[in-house]
Amino acid sequence: MRWHYLLSVLVFVLLGNVFAFDLDPQIATADSAFPDLYEASVEELQRGLNSGLFTSVDLVKAYFARIDEVNVKGPKLRAVLELNPSALSQAAALDQERKKTGPRGLLHGIPILLKDNIATVASEGMNTTAGSFSLLGSVVPDDAGVVKRLRAAGAIILGKANLSEWAHFRGNLASGWSGRGLQCTNAYFPNADPCGSSSGSGVAASIGLATVTLGTETDGSITCPTSNNNLAGIKPTVGLTSRAGVIPISAHQDTVGPIVRSMTDAAIVLSVIAGKDPNDNFTLVQPTKVPDYTKALNKNALKGKRIGVPRHVFLNTSISGDDPSVNVQFEKALDVIRSLGATVVDPADMPSAEEIIRSNNETIVLDTDFKVQLNQWFESLLSNPSGVRSLADLIKFDDDNPDLEEPANFEDQSELIASEATQSFDNAFFAALAADKDLGSTRGIDATLEMHNLDALVLPATGFTTVPAAIVGYPIITVPLGFFPDNVTVGRAGPETVYPAPGVPFGLSFLGTAFSEFDLIGFGYAYEQATKTRLARRAYPAAIPKTQLKDIVSK
Ligand SMILES: *[C@@H]1O[C@H](CO)[C@@H](O)[C@H](O)[C@H]1NC(C)=O
Ligand SMILES: *[C@@H]1O[C@H](CO)[C@@H](O)[C@H](O)[C@H]1NC(C)=O
Ligand SMILES: *[C@@H]1O[C@H](CO)[C@@H](O)[C@H](O)[C@H]1NC(C)=O
Ligand SMILES: *[C@@H]1O[C@H](CO)[C@@H](O)[C@H](O)[C@H]1NC(C)=O
Ligand SMILES: *[C@@H]1O[C@H](CO)[C@@H](O)[C@H](O)[C@H]1NC(C)=O
Ligand SMILES: CC(=O)N[C@H]1CO[C@H](CO)[C@@H](O)[C@@H]1O
Numbered sequence: 001m002r003w004h005y006l007l008s009v010l011v012f013v014l015l016g017n018v019f020a021f022d023l024d025p026q027i028a029t030a031d032s033a034f035p036d037l038y039e040a041s042v043e044e045l046q047r048g049l050n051s052g053l054f055t056s057v058d059l060v061k062a063y064f065a066r067i068d069e070v071n072v073k074g075p076k077l078r079a080v081l082e083l084n085p086s087a088l089s090q091a092a093a094l095d096q097e098r099k100k101t102g103p104r105g106l107l108h109g110i111p112i113l114l115k116d117n118i119a120t121v122a123s124e125g126m127n128t129t130a131g132s133f134s135l136l137g138s139v140v141p142d143d144a145g146v147v148k149r150l151r152a153a154g155a156i157i158l159g160k161a162n163l164s165e166w167a168h169f170r171g172n173l174a175s176g177w178s179g180r181g182l183q184c185t186n187a188y189f190p191n192a193d194p195c196g197s198s199s200g201s202g203v204a205a206s207i208g209l210a211t212v213t214l215g216t217e218t219d220g221s222i223t224c225p226t227s228n229n230n231l232a233g234i235k236p237t238v239g240l241t242s243r244a245g246v247i248p249i250s251a252h253q254d255t256v257g258p259i260v261r262s263m264t265d266a267a268i269v270l271s272v273i274a275g276k277d278p279n280d281n282f283t284l285v286q287p288t289k290v291p292d293y294t295k296a297l298n299k300n301a302l303k304g305k306r307i308g309v310p311r312h313v314f315l316n317t318s319i320s321g322d323d324p325s326v327n328v329q330f331e332k333a334l335d336v337i338r339s340l341g342a343t344v345v346d347p348a349d350m351p352s353a354e355e356i357i358r359s360n361n362e363t364i365v366l367d368t369d370f371k372v373q374l375n376q377w378f379e380s381l382l383s384n385p386s387g388v389r390s391l392a393d394l395i396k397f398d399d400d401n402p403d404l405e406e407p408a409n410f411e412d413q414s415e416l417i418a419s420e421a422t423q424s425f426d427n428a429f430f431a432a433l434a435a436d437k438d439l440g441s442t443r444g445i446d447a448t449l450e451m452h453n454l455d456a457l458v459l460p461a462t463g464f465t466t467v468p469a470a471i472v473g474y475p476i477i478t479v480p481l482g483f484f485p486d487n488v489t490v491g492r493a494g495p496e497t498v499y500p501a502p503g504v505p506f507g508l509s510f511l512g513t514a515f516s517e518f519d520l521i522g523f524g525y526a527y528e529q530a531t532k533t534r535l536a537r538r539a540y541p542a543a544i545p546k547t548q549l550k551d552i553v554s555k
Contacts, residue, residue, distance in 0.1 A: 034053065041265055045110060046110070057092050060091045062547055064158075074542055080162065080209060091156050111155075115215050117166075118246050119140040122140060130166050132405065133397075134388040149275065163181070163198060164196035167218060174496065175196035176195070176200070193497045217235040218366065219470035222476075230507075232534075235478075251282060296525065305456070309334065309348055312353055351448070352443040368425065395420060398413050449512070461508060474512065
């Protein structure tokens, strides 16, 4: 740990204590210092809320002020699309309830940002658009299944996060760009790629624009923004978290999960949002009882475990596209995993690896599902001012509204067009689905785990890591691994974004079989606690919001 970081922590703790002492000598302990919202955990905030040091109203005001500082002004991170106009009144009601009957649980009064493809009832005042003007003002029939669970747990929906439009299923567009939100950028280097498609969720979590965020993944969309923004993320098994009320790509691959600053917060959020939902029949096959994932948070979780490295293809920089500096940190991570008592089986190659990266089966499945399911989404709306009622209408809407949806450098909608050309669930679709099961599971992840008697696989989060898990709906847990060095050659990512770039983070991913989240969370937590990589580097100064709880409470 660098000395100036230690020093700033010390100064913060001292100042915090003095301030708390002024407020109330009874609660002048280290716990009563105002947590730094850049890093604040769910449990720290819960302690401050319970002790009366601050309220959820204060928290919402502080996050609104932090968003205002960096979203459109200053570094123009464009991580947040909309704020919830009902958030303050919801916070006030939850504060009252806490006083009367205590907190409902760890998420009571905790502000959360949702990726803009996750539905919230329109009467609350927010839109659900996947970043597209074609859905602005549309009225969804209900909250998403995960939102119902969050509200029941007492969470406050702070707003909607920007994303790669249509969860990056529109065409060859830069990650983090949407018609409504424009280009979201990374907080670790000016105009760096935030990755996607849950870009705004990742950037917002990285600098504390909310306590926690939700993203969705079809292939890489939680894992990659978690990686690029120095975060902890869980891409759950398809069917662990409900996709009801989530603007779809594919029922076979879509999944909703937390993008947060620690494995602890990730486990807390997953424990709330996981579970069966009659409106998403894929959730009905999950193991009967959702575990309390916080019980998986064990620093010794890697002890005696066997962790495999599917090196061939996935760690070959000329195939994976990874920067060599990623692999340098990965080799160090293997040493850490060994030092924590695990046996690293290296190599533990995936028999289907080369076929996976050549395969076009995933595209067939996604293109086919997207057309059917997006048409169903449009049909499910109670109203839609744009008049768009189908994928075909959407393609026309984009072409008819170039200022909104096809500005210079952001014209492409090749994926929408390819999807529109599919012929529903034909033989080619079922053959592709069967091939994916074979590639990702039978000769993929499950084969590799069984051949070497492994508990999990480990890889850098970058490159092709997400694909085998994506095509069979298997889980991935991602934690911080390292940062591009200061002398890395800055590359171009999109028309307005760069990658790699100095100081931009990358992550480490643990992969396993279906519903192995409990074990994977333990492995991620053990590695995270042994390394604390997130704390090794902060965002660039202009991207760090200054408003803190003390500024709000002292008003
Ligand atoms: C979102 O929709 C609501 C109505 O549901 C509308 O009042 C509001 O202005 C919209 N927000 C934006 C940013 O357009
Ligand atoms: C869910 O329901 C759909 C439509 O009824 C059906 O085609 C599909 O097989 C079901 N999936 C599961 C996992 O039960
Ligand atoms: C990496 O892949 C390239 C291209 O297929 C191949 O030529 C090279 O031998 C591979 N390197 C290793 C170490 O496997
Ligand atoms: C699907 O995967 C199988 C197995 O690797 C392969 O033979 C086939 O060519 C793939 N299909 C497409 C369309 O890529
Ligand atoms: C960056 O610095 C490292 C360590 O000083 C050095 O090994 C590496 O070659 C440098 N890379 C570039 C691109 O200059
Ligand atoms: C809440 C917020 O800051 N919303 C902004 C998101 O970005 C778009 C595009 O720049 C703005 O128009 C919104 O005001």
